[in-house]
Amino acid sequence: MRLILALALTHIRGRGRQTLVAIIGVALGVGFSIAMAALMQGGEDDFVARLVDTMPHVDITDEYRNARRQPAQDAFTAAQIAGLRPKDDRRGILNPTEAVAMLRAWVPGRLALSLKTQGVVRYSGRDVGIAIIGIEPQAEMKVSSLAKDFRQGSFTSLIAGGNNIVVGDRLAQRLGAELGTTVTVVSSTGQSRAFKIVGLFHTGTTARDEGEGYVLLKNAQILSERPNAINEIRLKLDDPNAAPQVARRAEAQLGYKAMAWQEANESLLQALVIRNVIMYTVVGAILLVAGFGIFNIISTITHEKARDIAILKSLGFTETDMRRLFLLEGVALGAGGSLVGWAVGFSLCFALSLVRFELSGAAVTQEITHLPLAWSIWHYLIAAGFALVSAGVAGYLPARQAARLNPVDIIRGAT
Amino acid sequence: MSALIETKGLTRVLPAAVPVTLVEGITLAIGAGEFVAITGPSGSGKSSLLYLLGLLDKPTGGSLAIEGRDIEGLSERERAGIRLATLGFVFQFHFLLPEFTVRENVEIPMRRLGHLGAAAMRERSTELLSALGLADHLDKRPDQLSGGQRQRVAVARSLANDPPLILADEPTGSLDSKNSDQVFAILDALVRERGKTVIAVTHDTEMAAKASRRIHLVDGRLAES
Ligand SMILES: Nc1ncnc2c1ncn2[C@@H]1O[C@H](COP(=O)(O)OP(=O)(O)O)[C@@H](O)[C@H]1O
Ligand SMILES: [Mg+2]
Numbered sequence: 001m002r003l004i005l006a007l008a009l010t011h012i013r014g015r016g017r018q019t020l021v022a023i024i025g026v027a028l029g030v031g032f033s034i035a036m037a038a039l040m041q042g043g044e045d046d047f048v049a050r051l052v053d054t055m056p057h058v059d060i061t062d063e064y065r066n067a068r069r070q071p072a073q074d075a076f077t078a079a080q081i082a083g084l085r086p087k088d089d090r091r092g093i094l095n096p097t098e099a100v101a102m103l104r105a106w107v108p109g110r111l112a113l114s115l116k117t118q119g120v121v122r123y124s125g126r127d128v129g130i131a132i133i134g135i136e137p138q139a140e141m142k143v144s145s146l147a148k149d150f151r152q153g154s155f156t157s158l159i160a161g162g163n164n165i166v167v168g169d170r171l172a173q174r175l176g177a178e179l180g181t182t183v184t185v186v187s188s189t190g191q192s193r194a195f196k197i198v199g200l201f202h203t204g205t206t207a208r209d210e211g212e213g214y215v216l217l218k219n220a221q222i223l224s225e226r227p228n229a230i231n232e233i234r235l236k237l238d239d240p241n242a243a244p245q246v247a248r249r250a251e252a253q254l255g256y257k258a259m260a261w262q263e264a265n266e267s268l269l270q271a272l273v274i275r276n277v278i279m280y281t282v283v284g285a286i287l288l289v290a291g292f293g294i295f296n297i298i299s300t301i302t303h304e305k306a307r308d309i310a311i312l313k314s315l316g317f318t319e320t321d322m323r324r325l326f327l328l329e330g331v332a333l334g335a336g337g338s339l340v341g342w343a344v345g346f347s348l349c350f351a352l353s354l355v356r357f358e359l360s361g362a363a364v365t366q367e368i369t370h371l372p373l374a375w376s377i378w379h380y381l382i383a384a385g386f387a388l389v390s391a392g393v394a395g396y397l398p399a400r401q402a403a404r405l406n407p408v409d410i411i412r413g414a415t
Numbered sequence: 416m417s418a419l420i421e422t423k424g425l426t427r428v429l430p431a432a433v434p435v436t437l438v439e440g441i442t443l444a445i446g447a448g449e450f451v452a453i454t455g456p457s458g459s460g461k462s463s464l465l466y467l468l469g470l471l472d473k474p475t476g477g478s479l480a481i482e483g484r485d486i487e488g489l490s491e492r493e494r495a496g497i498r499l500a501t502l503g504f505v506f507q508f509h510f511l512l513p514e515f516t517v518r519e520n521v522e523i524p525m526r527r528l529g530h531l532g533a534a535a536m537r538e539r540s541t542e543l544l545s546a547l548g549l550a551d552h553l554d555k556r557p558d559q560l561s562g563g564q565r566q567r568v569a570v571a572r573s574l575a576n577d578p579p580l581i582l583a584d585e586p587t588g589s590l591d592s593k594n595s596d597q598v599f600a601i602l603d604a605l606v607r608e609r610g611k612t613v614i615a616v617t618h619d620t621e622m623a624a625k626a627s628r629r630i631h632l633v634d635g636r637l638a639e640s
Contacts, residue, residue, distance in 0.1 A: 002526075003523065003526040003527060010512075010514045010515065011514075013514075014514055307510070308512055310510075311510045311511075311512060312512075312523075313471075313495070313498075314469070314471055314498065314504050314510075315498065315499065315504070315523065315524050315527065315572075316495050316496065316497075316498040316499025316500070316502075316524060316527060316528075317495060317499075317527060318491060318492050318495040319491055319492075319495075320492070321495075321527075406472075407471050408466050408471050408472045411466075411471070411506060411510075412462070
């Protein structure tokens with residue numbers, strides 16, 4: 001085998017410039033694949049991180065997934081009931097204290113209760129419909145990403161008690177209100193109360209900046225005339241990936257619908273899968289092209305070295321030896337290209353990591369940002385694996401032909 | 416006496432619209448220690464016969480046995496094994512690998528066979544090449560040598576695995592008379608001193624005359640010489 005390797009390397013070395021071109025071809029393919037994978041993966045990680053950051057990991061609401069089993073179904077096996085709708089319990093999550101205690105016992109993370117209700121904010125003759133969310137500020141700060149999106153004031157401004165509200169900056173803008181303004185909040189039940197704006201947040205998501213108002217849980221309960229009620233428990237887990245299991249267990253325990261962030265964003269996550277499929281297709285195509293370079297050089301070598309093949313066969317080398325020889329030449333080029341490609345990929349990633357740009361526009365929370373790049377040994381291994389396989393195939397086709405070559409034809413031709 | 420190489424009605428026909436008969440009905444037995452010269456006019460099938468005897472080509476008829484072993488039905492791998500260990504080839508053109516040194520060329524069959532360690536191979540290649548007067552050229556490449564020197568390297572390579580049978584196709588055909596004589600003397604010495612069997616195709620009547628046996632081919636058939 002070492003002899004075959006020595007022969008292979010000699011052949012490759014004999015074709016300096018073409019070898020260089022083939023290796024550069026593979027290297028560029030591998031390098032760009034690595035950089036692309038780093039960017040795509042980085043973008044995905046960044047996106048998921050933002051998603052995971054802004055959303056509750058598990059959202060338990062006062063809905064049921066399925067219509068309740070009817071007593072008749074238990075009593076009679078023949079009972080057929082159609083057209084049932086899952087109940088939307090207007091009373092909210094029953095026994096919230098007990099439910100929370102049950103969850104606290106095992107959930108690895110933090111949780112916050114809230115009561116969400118619809119209402120209208122009224123100021124200087126303008127009405128804007130919003131979601132009024134009643135919260136416990138201390139618990140909320142540990143669960144919500146909003147805590148760091150405050151422009152003015154904070155959730156803590158609510159703690160003091162009293163009729164205070166925290167709204168998005170766009171809502172304030174639409175109303176013509178500002179910090180300290182007292183606005184009127186009218187709930188869907190018709191209750192009306194005056195609230196003073198003690199905090200303004202900006203998330204960058206218009207739906208939230210324009211459509212949410214946070215008040216103390218107690219105030220929301222009064223507005224919606226549902227004393228002691230809550231209709232949402234939001235969990236922030238230590239490990240966001242555990243959300244589906246936690247959601248399943250919580251739903252089994254409480255009976256209420258518990259939705260993991262993965263479920264809530266299924267279509268978005270599916271889009272990411274499609275993105276990955278596209279990426280791997282492109283990477284595969286790049287390496288396929290690199291494979292053609294290898295095919296080209298090995299074909300040339302087998303034609304040019306037909307005499308060597310005849311000599312080696314006459315000396316007692318087998319067809320298998322010949323196949324291995326040229327296969328090895330292809331793989332050697334693929335391996336060389338992969339190694340150089342790793343360096344190219346690493347340099348590209350490094351260069352990309354230096355790129356910084358300013359995000360202009362309203363969302364100036366992070367003023368200077370850089371490209372999200374993910375570093376993973378797998379990007380390097382997969383790209384090299386792809387390159388080696390394509391090099392192997394590219395080497396194998398001419399190798400098979402070379403092995404079949406009849407030495408007599410060549411020896412006669414030369415004589 | 417059991418023959419080293421034995422043929423019965425050996426025939427090779429090239430399949431084509433009009434089939435071409437290269438050799439036909441060759442029946443021979445060649446024993447150990449013979450120096451056989453194959454002669455005949457150009458195109459009479461001397462090379463074709465040698466390729467058949469050397470397992471580079473497959474007969475279309477008749478039988479061939481080497482060291483008493485029938486060749487028919489052997490796998491490609493087994494035939495390659497016989498070429499590697501039992502046969503040594505010398506062609507009209509040296510057919511050395513141009514990228515390797517003289518020593519490496521001689522060691523390639525040894526490395527493929529794998530019976531010797533690196534040190535032993537080195538010793539053997541040095542010995543073979545020195546015996547052929549190439550001691551000063553061990554690390555040169557074939558293109559740095561003269562035609563006669565290259566052909567001597569080819570002889571050394573054919574002896575690499577110490578095969579009992581050497582096949583030579585006009586080994587002196589591309590050499591001047593001085594070099595021809597030298598190569599012939601080497602082959603002759605192999606037979607006399609080392610008990611090898613040499614089958615050599617030659618145009619050289621002088622060389623043929625010195626052989627222990629002559630085989631004459633005309634139109635692919637054995638003829639009286
Ligand atoms: N592939 C081939 N196609 C047609 N004719 C061939 C082929 N190979 C050899 N021949 C013919 O077979 C005959 C024998 O050739 P060869 O064995 O080389 O003769 P020699 O070595 O005695 O000169 C020649 O006439 C040659 O032209
Ligand atoms: Mg000939």
